[in-house]
Amino acid sequence: MTRRARTGYYTAEKPRVEVIPMIDIMMFLLVFFVVISLKMIAGTGVDMELPGSKTTKEIKTSTITVGVTRDSNIVVDGNTVTQEALTEKLVELKQDQQISVIIAGDKEVPLQTLIRVMDSVRGAGINSVGIAATAESQAAETN
Secondary structure, three states: OOOOOOOOOOOOOOOOOOOHHHHHHHHHHHHHHHHHHHOEOOOOOOEOOOOEEOOOOOOOOOOEEEEEOOOOOEEEOOEEEOHHHHHHHHHHHHHHOOOOEEEEEOOOOOHHHHHHHHHHHHHOOOOOEEEOOEEOOHHHHHO
């Protein structure tokens, strides 16, 4: 049973910084942000449930993703915009380069709302438009 010898009555031991609890907290935060970001549509920052399709294809490049929420709000780069502002933004982007647009609408969004967004995209002179969907599994195919 050894004790550290103090040099005086009022002297304290040197404090230590414990690193292990900080590493645990950082790992928890990392996992939290990864899980949250996987549920969001790329480019919109909005959590939505996409409709399913049996014939989905992966698109390698997309210049801009336009999200349409359940409330029929149009979201671009995490900001809610109007149809007119969407058309203006797309016209500006089109002047710089050739762009393609993916419309990511929640599966509860009315078809008429998606058609209006598509009209805004085509009104900006962009003909390369796709609609985001999730691939349905083979198990759902048998039901």
